[in-house]
Structure formats: structure tokens, C-alpha cells
Amino acid sequence: MERIKSFKQLVSHLNEMEQRKRVAVISGTDESTLYALHRGLEAGFIDVIFVGQIPDFEKHQEFLPHKANIQQFPMEDEDESAQFAVTLVREGKADFLMKGLVHTDNLLRAVLDKEKGLLPAGNILTLIAVAETAAYDKLLFFSDPAVIPVPTRKQREWQVKYTIDVCNAFGIEEPRISLIHFTEKVSEKFPCSVDYADLSQESREGKWGKAIIDGPLDVRTSVDSEAMEVKGIKSPIAGRADALIFSDLEAANAFYKTLSFFGEAKQACILCGTSCPVVVSSRGDDGESKFYSLAMAAVVGK
Amino acid sequence: MERIKSFKQLVSHLNEMEQRKRVAVISGTDESTLYALHRGLEAGFIDVIFVGQIPDFEKHQEFLPHKANIQQFPMEDEDESAQFAVTLVREGKADFLMKGLVHTDNLLRAVLDKEKGLLPAGNILTLIAVAETAAYDKLLFFSDPAVIPVPTRKQREWQVKYTIDVCNAFGIEEPRISLIHFTEKVSEKFPCSVDYADLSQESREGKWGKAIIDGPLDVRTSVDSEAMEVKGIKSPIAGRADALIFSDLEAANAFYKTLSFFGEAKQACILCGTSCPVVVSSRGDDGESKFYSLAMAAVVGK
Numbered sequence: 001m002e003r004i005k006s007f008k009q010l011v012s013h014l015n016e017m018e019q020r021k022r023v024a025v026i027s028g029t030d031e032s033t034l035y036a037l038h039r040g041l042e043a044g045f046i047d048v049i050f051v052g053q054i055p056d057f058e059k060h061q062e063f064l065p066h067k068a069n070i071q072q073f074p075m076e077d078e079d080e081s082a083q084f085a086v087t088l089v090r091e092g093k094a095d096f097l098m099k100g101l102v103h104t105d106n107l108l109r110a111v112l113d114k115e116k117g118l119l120p121a122g123n124i125l126t127l128i129a130v131a132e133t134a135a136y137d138k139l140l141f142f143s144d145p146a147v148i149p150v151p152t153r154k155q156r157e158w159q160v161k162y163t164i165d166v167c168n169a170f171g172i173e174e175p176r177i178s179l180i181h182f183t184e185k186v187s188e189k190f191p192c193s194v195d196y197a198d199l200s201q202e203s204r205e206g207k208w209g210k211a212i213i214d215g216p217l218d219v220r221t222s223v224d225s226e227a228m229e230v231k232g233i234k235s236p237i238a239g240r241a242d243a244l245i246f247s248d249l250e251a252a253n254a255f256y257k258t259l260s261f262f263g264e265a266k267q268a269c270i271l272c273g274t275s276c277p278v279v280v281s282s283r284g285d286d287g288e289s290k291f292y293s294l295a296m297a298a299v300v301g302k
Numbered sequence: 303m304e305r306i307k308s309f310k311q312l313v314s315h316l317n318e319m320e321q322r323k324r325v326a327v328i329s330g331t332d333e334s335t336l337y338a339l340h341r342g343l344e345a346g347f348i349d350v351i352f353v354g355q356i357p358d359f360e361k362h363q364e365f366l367p368h369k370a371n372i373q374q375f376p377m378e379d380e381d382e383s384a385q386f387a388v389t390l391v392r393e394g395k396a397d398f399l400m401k402g403l404v405h406t407d408n409l410l411r412a413v414l415d416k417e418k419g420l421l422p423a424g425n426i427l428t429l430i431a432v433a434e435t436a437a438y439d440k441l442l443f444f445s446d447p448a449v450i451p452v453p454t455r456k457q458r459e460w461q462v463k464y465t466i467d468v469c470n471a472f473g474i475e476e477p478r479i480s481l482i483h484f485t486e487k488v489s490e491k492f493p494c495s496v497d498y499a500d501l502s503q504e505s506r507e508g509k510w511g512k513a514i515i516d517g518p519l520d521v522r523t524s525v526d527s528e529a530m531e532v533k534g535i536k537s538p539i540a541g542r543a544d545a546l547i548f549s550d551l552e553a554a555n556a557f558y559k560t561l562s563f564f565g566e567a568k569q570a571c572i573l574c575g576t577s578c579p580v581v582v583s584s585r586g587d588d589g590e591s592k593f594y595s596l597a598m599a600a601v602v603g604k
Binding site: 218253255 | 451521525586
């Protein structure tokens with residue numbers, strides 16, 4: 001498949017696939033979620049299963065032409081709704097999940113339930129985001145702006161693994177994954193930098209398959225070949241990273257929010273590690289970014 | 303004085319002051335440092351004292367018209383040059399310092415020397431940066447993208463104090479200082495958020511004088527009143543922060559580098575805590591940003 005370099009190309013790709021993914025949305029009654037779902041239905045890459053609170057279709061007549069692609073399971077209780085949606089996925093009746101007005105806590109309780117949830121034993125839950133900006137001529141993936149405060153070595157490995165999977169789903173055959181630190185120096189004082197050196201070594205030895213993993217590098221040199229040259233840094237990332245793995249949540253979140261405001265980025269994100277992607281937008285996200293997250297989940301999910 | 307809202311206004315302000323600051327530059331022979339110094343001389347707000355390696359004025363004839371405003375102290379040894387420059391400041395013969403090709407380690411060794419250095423006992427050394435971007439209609443100060451890995455409560459207090467001083471020097475009488483975390487929730491799990499809550503309380507009680515200090519807040523809500531409203535957050539920052547204090551160096555550095563590349567920001571920075579500002583640009587900085595750092599030091603220094 002051709003490499004997807006923008007959200008526009010992502011949507012075109014999903015169109016061409018002519019394959020519908022079934023999204024179970026929990027209490028998806030807010031305007032921005034409905035906007036995203038409607039665009040997904042129009043583009044033809046999703047069927048929608050409303051669980052929990054059901055939107056008022058009298059008010060949202062734009063959904064009427066898509067009646068055949070919509071199911072409804074009205075429920076009052078938040079936990080019950082979340083569990084029901086999770087069960088749909090477990091039973092193969094839904095392909096992925098999307099959070100509407102249900103609280104994240106209730107949703108995650110159902111998703112992370114050891115017996116009836118969606119996180120295979122040993123996996124970790126982490127968020128992978130993707131940004132489209134004017135300054136960079138391809139999509140830039142990054143992790144983790146919301147879930148894991150300070151990843152352990154093991155958690156970093158999972159983040160790298162999921163990131164490779166997501167990049168592959170976007171048609172990036174050999175993703176360049178840059179491990180972010182404020183400097184390119186390795187020091188015992190900064191445990192992430194030691195993890196990064198190990199991971200880079202493993203990548204050079206071929207242990208990560210078709211992927212170029214290198215670090216520590218800073219944000220700028222990861223995406224700017226000129227800056228890398230000026231600083232005299234030699235790295236196979238070559239200022240052309242496809243993905244950035246951050247040292248901690250604070251840094252990744254600062255990146256995410258800075259890109260959105262100062263970089264005027266379009267962004268999407270999904271929870272990974274679970275048996276299917278989970279779209280968990282935050283209060284601040286607009287309909288467009290929820291639509292892109294939906295599209296991201298549709299292309300990443302099996 | 304009128305509030306300085308851009309680097310252009312900063313330079314105009316320095317012009318109008320008609321006051322020259324004496325900068326001791328250590329081995330300032332690289333192109334970008336010379337560019338910055340020449341612009342400062344042209345603008346008329348600095349006298350330059352070259353210490354250590356001296357530029358080849360045959361090659362840099364543009365300095366000839368400024369001969370009267372230039373002194374030279376050629377020296378071979380890096381440590382000796384740094385110590386000499388520090389002594390110039392201690393003896394009142396220079397107003398602030400600028401790093402040229404001298405290594406940061408050598409420079410800091412002289413600056414931080416307990417007996418002959420420039421850091422008063424009890425003070426801390428931290429970097430304050432300032433950015434001008436298209437997305438925000440005023441300058442945005444932030445700390446600390448380079449020096450303190452994870453500030454202690456005490457170090458955060460100093461960062462806030464120095465930030466207020468710097469803002470005041472830019473004519474911002476009552477700076478709004480936002481304390482950055484990935485969420486606005488306070489939790490024992492994230493010690494910075496507890497420090498932030500304390501500092502915010504102190505600010506409300508008037509212990510910080512004319513300054514509005516509030517947090518935890520994330521990057522976006524700090525600078526975007528609309529996002530703050532959408533999220534239903536009440537804060538006296540009101541999406542109009544003058545300065546951001548980050549939880550740690552990783553986050554601040556990610557912010558710095560992301561702004562520079564994706565936000566196409568013009569940026570400047572100085573070391574604070576020392577008895578005079580110290581301009582320590584990094585290898586990646588271009589002449590323009592060194593010039594702005596020079597201007598920042600000139601306005602902040604006494």
C-alpha cells in the first residue's frame with residue numbers, strides 16, 4: 001500500500017478500501033462526536049453502534065440517510081454501557097470503541113477489566129497520537145501524551161512496538177522512530193537516555209525488524225535534517241522521523257498542546273495495547289480531530 | 303515604561319534608552335555570535351569586550367566603524383578567558399556575559415565558582431527563554447528548557463521569582479505566570495502539581511506581590527482563552543499567560559524545540575540567578591536568535 005502522508009490521504013485510503021469498520025460509541029451524543037460519526041458515515045468507512053445515551057435523531061436528521069448503518073442500544077448506567085460496548089468487541093460484533101460523553105474512568109474500568117476487558121495480559125495501555133502540520137511534509141506520530149507518566153524500560157518497548165504497528169498500518173514500511181530527550185548525550189543521570197541507547201543498539205542489531213530506532217535525540221533534530229547537520233549529529237533518523245517516543249507524559253503532552261496551538265496542527269489519537277483501538281478524545285477536541293481519530297482507529301484496527 | 307510585545311519593540315526600546323551595556327564575550331569568533339554582536343553595535347545598545355579568542359577584524363571589516371566601542375583581551379586558555387570575563391563583571395567593568403566558542407562547561411565553572419563566581423549564595427541557576435510566534439500576540443516567557451532537570455519546590459520558587467523580574471524588565475507590570483502540568487488536576491502522584499497548588503494559593507494571598515501565578519494548567523489552556531472556556535476551567539490566567547513554568551526540563555525543552563520548528567518562533571534566552579544575565583546560546587542557534595538573546599540580556603541586566 002502507498003504511504004499515507006496526510007489526513008486527506010487517510011480518508012481517501014479508507015474510501016478506496018470499501019470496507020466498513022463497526023464502531024461502538026458510548027454515549028456519543030455531544031456535537032463534536034456526532035459530527036465525527038456523521039463524517040465517517042458519509043465517507044462510508046464505518047457502521048455506528050450507539051450504546052448508552054442515544055442521540056436525538058429528530059434533531060440530527062443528517063443521520064437518517066445512514067439508518068441502515070446504525071444500531072442502537074440505549075442504556076442508563078455508564079458502567080453498564082461501557083461493559084456492553086466492550087462485550088460487543090469481545091464477541092466480534094464491533095471492531096473498535098469510541099468514547100462519547102461517558103466518563104473516561106468508567107470507560108477504562110470496562111476496557112481494563114482483567115476478565116471481561118480488552119487488554120491482553122502483559123500488554124500495556126498507551127496513547128499514540130498523530131499530527132499533520134504545515135512545517136513537516138508527512139504525518140508525525142508520537143507517544144504518550146496522556147496515559148503513562150514515566151514509562152519503564154518495558155513500557156518503552158511496548159510503546160515502540162505499538163508505534164511500529166501504527167506506522168505500518170499507515171503504509172510506512174520502515175518507520176524512523178526517534179527517542180526524545182533534551183540532549184543527544186547518554187547519561188546515567190537520565191535513565192531514559194540509557195534505555196534509548198539500548199533500544200538503538202537493538203535496532204542496529206536488527207532485533208526490531210524493519211524499523212529505524214535511534215536516540216536520544218531532541219525534538220528539533222528529529223524532524224529537521226538541517227539542524228541535525230549544524231549540530232554535527234550522526235543518526236539514521238536523519239531529521240526525518242516518522243514517530244517520536246517521549247521520555248515522559250509531561251514532555252509528550254507539552255508537545256501535543258504546543259503543536260495544536262502554535263503549530264496549528266491537525267491531530268488524532270487512539271489508545272493502543274488493547275485488542276482494538278479505542279478513541280478517547282478529550283473535552284477540548286473539536287469534531288474534526290475526533291473524525292481523524294475515528295479514521296486512525298479504522299485504519300489501525302484489524 | 304510601555305510593555306514590550308515583540309523583539310522589534312525590544313530593540314526599539316533599547317535604542318530609545320540610549321544606554322550602552324558592556325558585554326564581555328568569551329571567544330566570540332563564530333559567525334553567528336559576530337552577527338549578533340555587530341547588530342547590537344549597529345543598534346547602539348552594547349559595547350563589546352572580546353575575551354579569549356579574538357575575531358579576525360581584517361575579515362570582519364564591518365566592525366571597524368565601531369572600533370571605539372570594542373575592547374580586546376586575547377587569551378589562549380578557555381578557563382582563564384572565562385575567569386577573566388567573570389572578573390570583569392565582578393569589578394563592574396562589564397555588565398553581562400556572552401558565550402562564544404568557549405565550552406559551556408568551562409564558562410559555567412567560572413560563573414559558578416563559589417568564591418570568584420557570579421552566583422550569590424542561595425541563588426539557583428536557571429534558564430529563562432522568550433518566544434515570539436505568529437499564533438500569540440505577545441511575547442511568551444518560559445523556564446527552564448536547559449538547566450534544572452526536575453526543580454524542587456525551592457527551585458520552582460526561584461524560577462517564578464526570576465520570571466517575574468524578567469517580565470518586569472520587559473514592562474509587564476503584573477505578569478501572568480502559568481504553572482504547566484499535563485492536566486489541571488492536583489494529585490499527590492505528581493509532586494509538581496502540589497507545589498503549583500501551594501504557589502497559586504500564595505499568589506491569591508498576595509505573597510507574590512504584583513503577579514498572577516496559577517496552576518496546574520496545560521500549555522494550551524494557558525495561552526488559549528477559548529480552550530480554557532471549552533474545558534470549563536476557571537483561572538485568573540484566563541488563557542493569556544505571559545510566562546510558563548514547566549514541570550521539568552524534558553517538557554520545557556520539548557516546548558522550546560517544538561515552538562522553534564513547528565511554530566516558527568523567534569526565540570531568545572538567558573541564564574538567570576547570577577548577578578548578571580549570561581547569554582549561552584546553543585550550537586543550533588542562528589545569529590538572529592543570538593542577537594535577540596543579547597537584547598534580552600541588555601534589557602534584563604541592571
